[in-house]
Amino acid sequence: MLNRRTFLKATGAAAGAAALGFPAVLRAQPKEIKIGAVHPVTGPLAEIGQACRLGAQMAVEAINAVGGIKSMGGAKLVLLPGDSETKPDVARTVAERLINEGAVMLTGAFHSGHTMAMVPVAQQRRVPFLVDISAADVITLNVAQSVKEGKQKTQYVYRNFPTTTAFGRKAIQFMNEIFKATGTSPKRAVLMYTNDPFGKPQSEGFIKAHKEQGAPFEIVEVIPFPEVPTDLSTEVAKARAAKPDIICPITRAVSATLLLRELAKQRVDILGVISPGAPGLYEKGQIDALGKLIEYTMDNVPWINPLSAKTRKIAEEYAKRSGGKTFDTNSGYSYEAITIMADVLERARSTDPDALVEAIRATNMKDPIMVAGGPVRFNEVGDNANASTAMIQILSQKPLVVHPKESAEAKLVFPAPKFWERG
Amino acid sequence: MDPILLGQAALNGFLFGGVYSLMAVGLSLIFGVMRVINIAHGDMMVWGSYLAFILAFRLGLDPFVSFVLCAAALFCLGVVVQRGLVNRVLNAPHEMQILLMLGVALVLENLALVVFGPDTRRTESAYGLATVWFGPIFVDVARLITFALALALSCALYLFLFRSDLGKLIRAAADNGYGALVIGADVERIYTVAFGIGAACVGAAGALMSALLPFSPAAGFAQTVTSFNIVIIGGMGSLLGAFLGGLIVAVAESLGAVLLVPSLKELVGFVLLVLILLFRPQGLFGGKTP
Numbered sequence: 001m002l003n004r005r006t007f008l009k010a011t012g013a014a015a016g017a018a019a020l021g022f023p024a025v026l027r028a029q030p031k032e033i034k035i036g037a038v039h040p041v042t043g044p045l046a047e048i049g050q051a052c053r054l055g056a057q058m059a060v061e062a063i064n065a066v067g068g069i070k071s072m073g074g075a076k077l078v079l080l081p082g083d084s085e086t087k088p089d090v091a092r093t094v095a096e097r098l099i100n101e102g103a104v105m106l107t108g109a110f111h112s113g114h115t116m117a118m119v120p121v122a123q124q125r126r127v128p129f130l131v132d133i134s135a136a137d138v139i140t141l142n143v144a145q146s147v148k149e150g151k152q153k154t155q156y157v158y159r160n161f162p163t164t165t166a167f168g169r170k171a172i173q174f175m176n177e178i179f180k181a182t183g184t185s186p187k188r189a190v191l192m193y194t195n196d197p198f199g200k201p202q203s204e205g206f207i208k209a210h211k212e213q214g215a216p217f218e219i220v221e222v223i224p225f226p227e228v229p230t231d232l233s234t235e236v237a238k239a240r241a242a243k244p245d246i247i248c249p250i251t252r253a254v255s256a257t258l259l260l261r262e263l264a265k266q267r268v269d270i271l272g273v274i275s276p277g278a279p280g281l282y283e284k285g286q287i288d289a290l291g292k293l294i295e296y297t298m299d300n301v302p303w304i305n306p307l308s309a310k311t312r313k314i315a316e317e318y319a320k321r322s323g324g325k326t327f328d329t330n331s332g333y334s335y336e337a338i339t340i341m342a343d344v345l346e347r348a349r350s351t352d353p354d355a356l357v358e359a360i361r362a363t364n365m366k367d368p369i370m371v372a373g374g375p376v377r378f379n380e381v382g383d384n385a386n387a388s389t390a391m392i393q394i395l396s397q398k399p400l401v402v403h404p405k406e407s408a409e410a411k412l413v414f415p416a417p418k419f420w421e422r423g
Numbered sequence: 424m425d426p427i428l429l430g431q432a433a434l435n436g437f438l439f440g441g442v443y444s445l446m447a448v449g450l451s452l453i454f455g456v457m458r459v460i461n462i463a464h465g466d467m468m469v470w471g472s473y474l475a476f477i478l479a480f481r482l483g484l485d486p487f488v489s490f491v492l493c494a495a496a497l498f499c500l501g502v503v504v505q506r507g508l509v510n511r512v513l514n515a516p517h518e519m520q521i522l523l524m525l526g527v528a529l530v531l532e533n534l535a536l537v538v539f540g541p542d543t544r545r546t547e548s549a550y551g552l553a554t555v556w557f558g559p560i561f562v563d564v565a566r567l568i569t570f571a572l573a574l575a576l577s578c579a580l581y582l583f584l585f586r587s588d589l590g591k592l593i594r595a596a597a598d599n600g601y602g603a604l605v606i607g608a609d610v611e612r613i614y615t616v617a618f619g620i621g622a623a624c625v626g627a628a629g630a631l632m633s634a635l636l637p638f639s640p641a642a643g644f645a646q647t648v649t650s651f652n653i654v655i656i657g658g659m660g661s662l663l664g665a666f667l668g669g670l671i672v673a674v675a676e677s678l679g680a681v682l683l684v685p686s687l688k689e690l691v692g693f694v695l696l697v698l699i700l701l702f703r704p705q706g707l708f709g710g711k712t713p
Contacts, residue, residue, distance in 0.1 A: 195686040226686045231636055234685065253543070265554055267554070267556075
């Protein structure tokens with residue numbers, strides 16, 4: 001929503017920054033390098049936003065602890081945290097503010113809609129933006145397209161996270177492998193999704209991959225619901241009437257809670273809940289609130305690599321600092337974005353935006369802390385094509401990787417016991 | 424279209440409508456008696472929800488019991504707001520009243536943000552997941568209890584207004600404030616009680632709804648809008664209209680989710696509003712005072 005006040009704030013900020021921006025480039029060897037991180041720290045996505053912020057903060061501290069950016073005289077990283085309040089317009093104004101406060105790179109913003117709102121800011125202000133989490137393909141694709149068409153000179157937006165297309169492909173691949181391994185063959189699936197800039201493309205990616213790769217099941221019903229939903233009883237009744245064998249939900253925290261409670265309440269008789277990739281189904285707060293209702297839920301998500309010693313060490317520290325929470329998709333990818341930025345700064349030896357972009361494009365960071373298909377590298381669109389997912393399952397109230405086998409830390413349970421047989 | 428699904432959706436909506444009705448009845452009473460538009464209605468409701476949440480969390484009280492305490496607390500809040508603020512602007516132009524109540528709404532919302540934080544909450548009830556099955560159709564026990572309590576409270580309010588002396592005085596003051604003054608009624612006290620009762624209704628509605636749906640400090644505004652929608656559809660100032668309006672809107676939204684895309688269900692209530700404004704601007708049961 002644009003009103004007079006936000007308009008004045010935005011234009012005023014832009015004018016001020018234009019005046020201040022030029023000398024910043026000439027400044028030699030900064031002692032501090034500021035990185036702006038925008039996350040939904042309050043509002044409906046607060047639990048996730050707080051996880052992202054802590055992940056990023058820990059990464060900054062870890063880098064500073066081993067001497068900062070060595071090629072720039074040991075310059076220390078400083079995290080400028082921003083709160084999008086789970087609103088896209090706020091994400092945009094906060095990004096502007098962080099740039100005015102001296103951020104030379106941006107990261108964020110978890111919600112695809114918020115990230116999209118920040119993209120024009122990054123492009124206009126020439127501040128490299130490394131998206132830590134956001135799946136919608138168009139985020140990087142649109143910018144790459146306009147650079148290709150000559151409408152924009154340089155692409156400043158890059159992403160270290162799987163796209164919705166990648167999510168869809170992995171989801172179908174993993175499901176097929178799981179059904180084969182467990183000797184099950186669900187025939188009917190109902191896809192339910194949160195109707196927002198993440199949920200809609202995510203569902204389309206899943207449907208497209210289903211069509212291209214094939215699966216033993218038909219998608220018999222597709223049910224979108226508004227985010228934040230107030231009530232999902234009718235949506236679940238609709239899903240139930242379609243007689244599904246599996247439910248494939250694309251949720252967020254509030255909708256995940258409503259959905260699982262309604263599935264149990266309405267005694268929907270299914271083999272299991274398998275998400276093509278969505279938040280709300282593995283966070284500690286969600287598990288605490290839902291208890292046995294969330295048990296056995298599977299989710300195809302980008303995840304930390306449980307077999308990496310480096311990752312396990314970070315996870316231990318994260319648990320200590322977060323009051324026992326899991327180092328997961330969100331905290332993990334926000335952490336990794338900062339480590340990539342540090343690597344980029346190290347090679348760029350400068351905070352000049354174009355030098356940074358050049359360094360981002362040349363990235364080849366081995367041994368990522370997340371489950372991945374290879375080193376971090378950015379393709380022509382600006383995405384890390386090696387960013388991948390794993391199938392996790394809530395077992396004994398903990399999210400554990402159950403597939404693919406080479407990353408698995410527990411044996412998956414499928415079909416899952418019925419909601420009403422869980423004691 | 425599957426008739427069982429339609430029946431189920433209609434039933435779900437109908438049972439949920441009770442709590443809509445209760446909140447609309449509160450708004451309608453305040454408007455009917457004082458002609459004050461309570462923009463803070465939804466935020467009062469959210470406070471009812473938070474009180475139920477606190478009582479469940481600290482004392483383990485089920486919201487289906489603690490709603491009485493929540494209603495009492497909101498009655499007190501209503502009295503304070505009426506005595507301290509609304510009374511001063513009773514004869515002021517509508518826009519001044521609206522600005523005042525908007526201020527109250529902002530204070531309530533942000534106070535909730537400071538006290539409870541921004542997270543979405545829900546109140547746990549022992550009946551939260553209980554259902555009773557009749558063949559393929561199920562009845563959500565929490566909704567059924569909510570509906571029964573909302574109906575009982577609305578009936579009690581009706582009896583109070585039409586049978587008790589104080590109730591008759593409230594109706595008299597609503598009908599003609601000056602006339603009530605002439606016959607010796609303490610109109611100021613009547614207004615205070617009426618505002619208190621209106622707030623108590625929405626407080627009870629908030630407590631009951633907290634067992635069904637998640638809520639957050641920011642949820643108030645949407646509830647205010649829904650309340651207004653219901654009251655206008657039912658007829659401004661008509662208690663029966665507000666009650667039936669609540670059921671109509673809830674059933675329409677629920678059926679809308681089945682017949683249209685679920686994302687469009689909130690549209691249905693507002694389409695109803697537009698139709699009513701076009702063809703029956705006084706509302707379905709309008710034209711009468713409570």
